[in-house]
Structures are given as C-alpha cells and as structure tokens.
Amino acid sequence: MKxxxxxxxxxxxxxxxxxDRLQYAYDATQKxxxxxxxxxxxxxQEVSRILSFANQNKVPVVxxxxxxxxxxxxxNVAGGIALSMELMNNILEIDLDNLIATVEPGVVNYDLQxxxxxxxLFFPPDPSSWKFSSIGGNIAENAGGPxxxxxxxxxxxxxxxxxVLADGSIINVGSKNVKDVAGYNLAQLFIGSEGTxxxxxxxxxxxxxxxxxxxxxxxxxxxxxxxxxxxxxxIKNKIxxxxxEFVDHQAILTxxxxxxxxxxxxxxxxxxxxxxxxxxxxxxxxxxxxxxxxKNGARVKIAHSIEEEESIWLARRSISPTLKRIADGKxxxxxxxxxxxxAEMIKKTQEIAxxxxxxxxxxxxxxxxxxxxxxxxxxxxxxxxEMAFKAMDEVFNECLKLGGSxxxxxxxxxTKQDYLERQVGKRTxxxxxxxxLTFDPNNILNPHKMKL
Amino acid sequence: MDERLKKEWESCVKCGLCRSVCPVFRELRQEPFVARxxxxxxxxxxKGNFDFDSEKSKDYLYKCLLCTTCVxxxxxxxGTDIIVELARRRIVELHGLAxxxxxxxxxxxxxxxxxxxxxxxxxxxLFLFNKNVNTSRQSAxxxxxxxxFDKDRxxxxxxxxxxxxxxxxxxxxxxxxxxxxxxxxYTYVKIGDAFxxxxxxxxxxxxxxxxxxxxGAPIYFSGNFDDARILAKRNIDLFYDxxxxxxxxxxxxxxxxxxxxxxxxxxxxxxEEYVQKALKLAEKIxxxxxxxxxxxxxxxxxxxxxxxxxxxDPCHLKRTQKVKNEPRDLIKxxxxxxxxxxxxxxxxxxGTFSIDYRDLSLKIASRKIDNILNTKAxxxxxxxxxxxxxxxxALHIAGHDEVKTLHTLELINQSLKGG
Numbered sequence: 001m002k003x004x005x006x007x008x009x010x011x012x013x014x015x016x017x018x019x020d021r022l023q024y025a026y027d028a029t030q031k032x033x034x035x036x037x038x039x040x041x042x043x044x045q046e047v048s049r050i051l052s053f054a055n056q057n058k059v060p061v062v063x064x065x066x067x068x069x070x071x072x073x074x075x076n077v078a079g080g081i082a083l084s085m086e087l088m089n090n091i092l093e094i095d096l097d098n099l100i101a102t103v104e105p106g107v108v109n110y111d112l113q114x115x116x117x118x119x120x121l122f123f124p125p126d127p128s129s130w131k132f133s134s135i136g137g138n139i140a141e142n143a144g145g146p147x148x149x150x151x152x153x154x155x156x157x158x159x160x161x162x163x164v165l166a167d168g169s170i171i172n173v174g175s176k177n178v179k180d181v182a183g184y185n186l187a188q189l190f191i192g193s194e195g196t197x198x199x200x201x202x203x204x205x206x207x208x209x210x211x212x213x214x215x216x217x218x219x220x221x222x223x224x225x226x227x228x229x230x231x232x233x234x235i236k237n238k239i240x241x242x243x244x245e246f247v248d249h250q251a252i253l254t255x256x257x258x259x260x261x262x263x264x265x266x267x268x269x270x271x272x273x274x275x276x277x278x279x280x281x282x283x284x285x286x287x288x289x290x291x292x293x294x295k296n297g298a299r300v301k302i303a304h305s306i307e308e309e310e311s312i313w314l315a316r317r318s319i320s321p322t323l324k325r326i327a328d329g330k331x332x333x334x335x336x337x338x339x340x341x342x343a344e345m346i347k348k349t350q351e352i353a354x355x356x357x358x359x360x361x362x363x364x365x366x367x368x369x370x371x372x373x374x375x376x377x378x379x380x381x382x383x384x385x386e387m388a389f390k391a392m393d394e395v396f397n398e399c400l401k402l403g404g405s406x407x408x409x410x411x412x413x414x415t416k417q418d419y420l421e422r423q424v425g426k427r428t429x430x431x432x433x434x435x436x437l438t439f440d441p442n443n444i445l446n447p448h449k450m451k452l
Numbered sequence: 453m454d455e456r457l458k459k460e461w462e463s464c465v466k467c468g469l470c471r472s473v474c475p476v477f478r479e480l481r482q483e484p485f486v487a488r489x490x491x492x493x494x495x496x497x498x499k500g501n502f503d504f505d506s507e508k509s510k511d512y513l514y515k516c517l518l519c520t521t522c523v524x525x526x527x528x529x530x531g532t533d534i535i536v537e538l539a540r541r542r543i544v545e546l547h548g549l550a551x552x553x554x555x556x557x558x559x560x561x562x563x564x565x566x567x568x569x570x571x572x573x574x575x576x577x578l579f580l581f582n583k584n585v586n587t588s589r590q591s592a593x594x595x596x597x598x599x600x601f602d603k604d605r606x607x608x609x610x611x612x613x614x615x616x617x618x619x620x621x622x623x624x625x626x627x628x629x630x631x632x633x634x635x636x637x638y639t640y641v642k643i644g645d646a647f648x649x650x651x652x653x654x655x656x657x658x659x660x661x662x663x664x665x666x667x668g669a670p671i672y673f674s675g676n677f678d679d680a681r682i683l684a685k686r687n688i689d690l691f692y693d694x695x696x697x698x699x700x701x702x703x704x705x706x707x708x709x710x711x712x713x714x715x716x717x718x719x720x721x722x723x724e725e726y727v728q729k730a731l732k733l734a735e736k737i738x739x740x741x742x743x744x745x746x747x748x749x750x751x752x753x754x755x756x757x758x759x760x761x762x763x764x765d766p767c768h769l770k771r772t773q774k775v776k777n778e779p780r781d782l783i784k785x786x787x788x789x790x791x792x793x794x795x796x797x798x799x800x801x802x803g804t805f806s807i808d809y810r811d812l813s814l815k816i817a818s819r820k821i822d823n824i825l826n827t828k829a830x831x832x833x834x835x836x837x838x839x840x841x842x843x844x845x846a847l848h849i850a851g852h853d854e855v856k857t858l859h860t861l862e863l864i865n866q867s868l869k870g871g
C-alpha cells in the first residue's frame with residue numbers, strides 16, 4: 001500500500017480510516033478537503049522521515065496545528081498527508097537569563113502564556129484564537145492580535161526556528177542572539193510562509209516582562225467617524241495603548257444577541273482600549289484617553305475589576321464566531337490600512353454594502369489599521385453570493401487604493417490567493433514561485449496555496 | 453427529525469474554541485475527542501457521507517463526559533451533548549450496546565426488578581465487599597473481580613432501606629413532589645434524609661411518588677433512545693397532571709435530563725404532543741437547593757457549623773440548570789467558605805464514563821483534587837451524589853481521607869441542627 005512506510009514508522013499515530021481523515025479535513029474556513037491520511041509525529045526526526053518519504057513519492061504534505069485558521073492554510077486541497085503537529089507540544093525551555101522560550105510548534109499560545117506568567121513574562125502575539133491556536137500555526141501565518149498596536153506581530157517575537165525542508169533535511173535558522181546578521185534572514189522568510197516552504201519543528205521566542213498593571217476601558221460612540229477620529233487622536237497624542245479595538249454597530253448587535261453582555265445596542269461604534277504600564281503611567285494615559293473620547297462625544301466606561309475587564313474582552317473575542325447568527329455565509333476579510341485612513345475605509349465599506357445590498361460587519365484592531373470586514377450572505381441564494389464576492393472585490397480595491405493590504409493577519413491561503421497579485425504585482429509573484437521551487441522543487445509542501 | 457434539532461450542529465463554525473475548555477481534550481489532545489470533531493462527524497452522517505461503522509467510533513464518541521462545558525462556552529450555542537447522544541444512537545444501531553449497558557437498561561426499565569437487584573446486591577454485599585469498609589468514605593473495595601468494575605474501585609454500599617421504602621407523602625395539600633433519583637434512592641439515602649429533615653424543620657409538606665421510574669439518563673446517554681423514551685413517557689404521564697408547584701429533583705443529572713433532554717428526545721421522534729408536555733413539565737423541575745433558596749427563609753435559620761469548606765459545581769447543576777450562586781450563598785452562612793480554582797471543571801465521573809474509561813476519569817479527577825487541596829478546606833461540598841462518589845474516591849487514592857465530602861443538603865441540615 002501507498003503509505004505502508006508511514007504506518008510502520010508511526011504505528012497508531014498513522015491514521016487512514018475515514019472517521020479520522022474527516023476530522024483533519026477542515027479549519028475555521030469551514031471548507032472540507034479530505035486528506036488521504038493523517039500522521040501525528042512526536043519528534044523532528046519523524047517529521048524529517050515523513051517529508052523525505054513524501055518528497056520521494058511526490059505526495060502533498062500539509063502541516064497543521066489546531067486548524068483554527070481563516071484562510072485555509074491547513075487544508076489538504078490536493079489530498080495527501082495531513083501532518084498534525086499537535087503531539088509536539090512541549091515547552092522545551094524558558095531561559096530566564098536571556099528571556100527566550102524554546103517551544104515545539106504544537107504548544108497552544110495560551111498554555112505558553114500560563115507557563116510564563118509565574119515568571120512575570122509573556123509572549124506578546126495574542127490572536128483572538130490564542131486559547132486554542134498553536135504557536136506553530138501562529139508563526140506559519142504570522143498571526144497578529146489586539147496587542148499588535150503596541151508590540152507588533154508574531155514576526156517581531158521569533159528569534160530562530162528549527163525547520164524541516166521538503167527533502168527531509170533539518171536546518172536551524174536564526175539564533176538566541178538578539179543581534180545576528182550572518183547570512184540571509186531565512187527565519188523571517190519562513191514566518192508567514194503558510195507551510196509552503198518548510199515545516200516548523202521548534203521555535204525560539206522572545207519574551208517580554210508583564211506590565212505592572214493594565215486597565216481596560218470601553219468608549220461608546222454614536223458616530224463611527226468620531227470613533228475613527230478618536231483612534232487617530234490617541235495616537236497623535238503619542239499614547240500607544242496595548243490594545244485599541246473597535247466594534248461597529250452590526251457587530252455590537254450580533255454579539256449582544258448571543259452573549260447578553262450588556263453592550264450598548266444603540267451605539268454606532270465601540271472602542272475597547274487597554275493601557276499597560278506602571279500604575280502611575282496607566283492612570284495618566286487613561287485620563288488623557290478619556291478626555292479625548294469625551295471630546296469626541298463618547299460615553300466612557302472604565303473596568304474596575306477583572307470580571308468587568310474579562311467580560312469586555314470576551315464580548316470582543318466572540319464577535320467572529322457569533323456572526324453565523326446573521327447569515328450562514330461570510331467572507332471573512334482582514335484588510336489593513338494606514339491607521340489614519342480607518343474612517344475613510346469604513347465609510348467605503350458602508351457604501352459598498354449599500355451598492356451591492358449585502359450586510360458588512362466591521363470590527364477589529366483600530367490601533368493598527370486592521371479591519372475585519374465580514375461580508376455576510378445566504379449560501380443558498382446564488383445571486384446574493386455573487387453580490388458578496390463582487391463587494392469583496394471592491395473592498396480589496398478600495399483598501400489597496402488607500403495604501404493598505406488585503407491581509408493583516410489571516411494569511412492568503414486559498415481564500416485570498418486570487419487577489420494577491422493585485423497587491424504585490426506580477427514580478428513579485430514570479431519571485432515567490434522561484435523561491436518556492438528553490439525550497440520545494442516537487443511542490444509537495446502545502447501546494448495550491450498563495451497561487452503556488 | 454425535528455427542524456429544531458438541526459440548529460444544534462448547523463450552528464458550528466469550526467472555530468475550535470471548544471478545544472480550550474474540554475476536560476477530555478485537555479488530556480488526549482486530538483480532534484476526535486473534542487466537540488468540533490464530533491459535530492463534523494455527525495453532520496457528515498446526517499448528509500449521508502459517513503457512517504459510524506468503524507470500531508473507533510465507539511472510542512471517539514463514548515469518550516465524552518457530556519459535561520456540557522463546550523455548550524456553555526460555544527458562542528453559537530451548538531448543542532454538543534445532543535450531537536454526541538445522536539451519534540451514540542447510531543453506534544448502538546450498528547454495533548449494539550455493551551452487555552452491562554443492556555442489562556442496566558432492562559433493570560432500569562423495571563422498578564420492581566431494580567428493587568430486587570438492590571436487595572440481592574445488599575445481601576450479596578457481605579461477600580462482595582472487603583471487610584475493611586472505608587467508614588470516612590462510606591464505601592468499600594470489591595473482594596472479587598466483577599465484570600465491569602475494577603477490583604480496587606471504591607463503591608458505596610447500598611443502603612439497607614431505600615428512600616422510597618423509608619418515606620411517604622407528608623403534610624396537607626403539599627405543593628412539591630420529590631424525585632430522589634436512583635443513586636439517592638438506593639445508595640446515598642442519607643442525602644435524601646437530609647432534604648426530608650430540612651423540609652420537616654421548615655414545616656413543608658411533600659409528595660413522594662413511589663411509582664416514579666428512573667429518569668432514563670444513563671440509558672439515553674448510552675445512545676439507547678427507545679428505552680429512554682419509554683421511561684420519559686412514564687415519568688411525564690405520572691407528574692404532568694400532579695397539582696404541584698415544583699417537582700424537586702434531587703440529582704442534578706436526573707433534573708437536567710428531565711428538564712432539558714426529555715423535550716429533545718421527543719423532538720427526535722417527532723412526537724410533538726410529548727415535546728410540549730416535556731417543556732411544560734420542565735418549568736416545574738427544580739434543584740432542591742435552589743428550591744429552598746427561592747421559596748423559603750432558610751438563609752435566616754442557618755448557623756455556622758465552624759467547618760472550612762470549598763464547593764465543586766456539578767456540571768448538570770451549574771451549566772444546564774444555571775444554579776451557581778444559590779448553594780454558595782447558603783454555604784457561606786453555614787461554614788467558612790473558600791472558592792477553589794476551576795470550581796466548575798468536571799470531576800470526570802460522567803456516569804458510565806467512569807466505568808468504561810476509569811484511568812482517564814481518575815486523571816481528570818486528579819486535577820480537581822489539586823485544586824481542592826490548595827484551598828486547605830476540611831470539607832468538600834457539592835450538590836451531586838455522582839460527584840461525591842467520584843471525588844471521594846479520588847481523594848482516597850490521593851491519600852487525603854482527611855478531607856470529607858458532604859452534599860450541600862447535608863451541610864444545610866447540619867447547620868439547621870446546630871440552631
């Protein structure tokens with residue numbers, strides 16, 4: 001049989017019954033592609049053997065963490081081997097002298113945070129899926145999160161990687177050194193490469209001291225533009241909050257309907273603002289932010305307990321999954337524009353929604369210009385579906401006109417691959433193909449993603 | 453099948469959030485052991501793309517505690533519990549039931565047979581159990597190997613007199629009816645005693661309806677819908693016309709079954725008459741602690757027992773019945789209360805789960821034990837006898853017999869006594 005070698009190698013960690021293949025066939029895009037088999041390696045050596053087998057037999061291999069991605073990066077679109085990294089989930093070292101953690105890719109982001117907390121440290125990238133997404137997946141997609149406004153995204157916190165290449169060879173790129181300019185910066189090439197160039201088997205992560213204190217406030221606006229202006233005003237006043245999130249009217253209604261979290265359903269927009277630092281610093285920042293918000297006509301609520309804070313954040317993190325209540329189809333985009341252009345972009349989406357008679361729900365990371373534009377449609381209504389895709393096309397165009405990008409954090413995968421060239425240009429796409437061929441001449445690693 | 457049930461799996465958006473809360477997934481870390489995986493299989497089954505014919509399907513679908521932690525956490529309210537039960541129903545159709553579950557169903561369907569089994573087990577217990585009865589746990593280990601129980605398992609012995617034999621209706625024009633549940637009827641009668649004592653002290657009349665059947669939960673949870681339906685129908689017929697304000701169901705799992713699962717069971721059979729009857733009866737079903745809290749002035753009568761206690765939230769009390777603050781409020785008046793970490797995390801019992809997957813069940817319990825011990829409490833209080841059985845055994849295994857277990861009703865009863 002075709003996969004006998006893998007079966008002998010991995011024993012009960014090789015799965016090819018339909019019941020198993022079905023459960024490694026999807027991710028949060030809700031699209032389904034059946035892999036031919038599933039393998040669950042426990043060591044880098046096993047990953048190496050799996051890849052060298054796949055390379056010799058020209059079988060596609062799709063590495064996957066927790067399958068919580070929104071762009072289809074973990075889907076076996078051409079069948080082949082689903083390479084689940086979930087059993088490689090050890091935190092190998094927390095180096096307190098250098099503030100570096102060495103982890104295997106299957107470690108769940110939140111589990112790492114829990115392990116770091118007693119040491120007074122944290123790993124800043126915090127995608128909304130942080131409680132159930134893996135570090136490996138975060139790195140492969142270069143995930144961001146609410147804290148990106150202050151701390152940047154995953155690429156800013158990875159110092160080095162151990163990866164397995166398509167032919168099975170194991171290489172280390174980057175190092176524990178803060179400064180290291182020897183050779184090409186391959187680690188940065190691999191971060192965000194969506195499993196198309198290599199399989200990550202180990203990561204060296206930079207850690208940051210936990211802030212002494214943090215506080216969250218919620219500002220409610222009757223006018224989206226004033227909310228967007230507030231974002232610009234806060235930044236203009238040289239305050240960098242640790243999170244600066246916004247939720248539009250439709251998103252407020254949806255989440256309130258589901259969670260009954262006491263959100264103001266009459267509001268046009270909410271900003272959720274978190275500041276971090278010394279007790280003195282956060283008091284000063286909060287006061288300044290409060291003044292800016294009030295000046296722009298907002299009602300302000302400051303969380304005074306952990307419970308209040310958690311309920312604000314839970315509501316924010318629950319928006320995406322609850323959208324299903326509006327319609328069963330959604331084009332879940334994560335466009336990003338320079339933050340000074342947010343109000344303009346939101347206005348454009350509202351015009352586009354009107355033009356195509358579709359509902360667009362916006363929320364996201366106002367502080368870094370990253371807007372989750374969700375175009376909702378009924379999957380059974382083909383006309384509506386067509387309109388939704390037309391609207392998406394126009395959203396991308398407007399976003400690019402404003403100097404933005406079609407993806408801030410979800411990645412390209414299969415859902416946005418048709419639009420990639422529009423942003424980066426033909427010559428760049430050619431370069432991508434050449435790079436891909438250099439690393440993976442047989443195109444076995446996550447083929448048919450990013451137009452590769 | 454009723455359209456209302458479809459929402460339970462069609463609402464899943466495969467976000468993966470259930471992975472962060474599931475106690476079984478926390479131990480096994482693979483997709484087949486979490487709600488998202490179960491939902492995907494059931495949806496494919498309904499669409500006709502898949503069937504549970506693989507031997508593995510039993511392992512994957514029975515390794516679920518039905519603790520409903522994922523249901524509570526799901527932003528879309530996907531009903532994973534009913535999904536697992538529906539999948540199990542199909543598994544039963546294809547693979548049949550485990551022998552002991554077949555025997556169990558036969559016994560639970562017949563109250564007389566149940567009583568007879570209990571009586572004979574009681575007589576047999578002299579030779580079944582070791583003499584070294586663990587008095588603090590009121591349980592003993594088995595002397596011989598029984599087909600379904602591990603030999604070292606601590607089992608609470610059957611009470612000499614069942615709840616139904618001990619008590620009959622009391623008071624003029626009583627407004628409540630008591631449904632003890634099998635575990636309290638045959639084993640933990642002392643919990644029933646506590647409730648009866650409390651009612652007498654408060655001078656509240658009650659009905660003991662001796663013709664009541666098992667609620668059907670263990671059968672239904674196994675995927676045996678047909679026998680569960682017979683029991684559900686019997687109980688609904690018995691209590692539906694009773695002129696009462698409340699049907700006080702002492703076991704949270706029975707209460708949860710009768711209050712929430714009966715209607716879904718009849719939805720499955722498209723039996724609209726009984727769906728409506730089940731929904732109507734559901735309004736009257738209440739947990740005893742919540743009943744006392746809402747309808748009596750018991751909080752004024754509680755005296756400090758001097759005990760230091762912590763509280764474990766039973767899944768079918770906190771998550772399905774949403775009873776969370778009431779027991780804590782009463783406990784705080786009866787004892788010194790310290791909240792444990794993750795008080796609402798499942799104890800790992802899960803009914804037959806603890807028989808089928810004992811090691812996994814105890815592993816889940818052991819996380820709970822650490823949290824209990826960290827509170828330095830003398831007594832663990834909880835509102836479910838299955839949790840008491842599980843956690844007292846886990847405490848014993850961990851070498852902490854000094855930590856006692858009490859049902860909330862027992863603590864309340866002691867606290868009233870002190871006054």
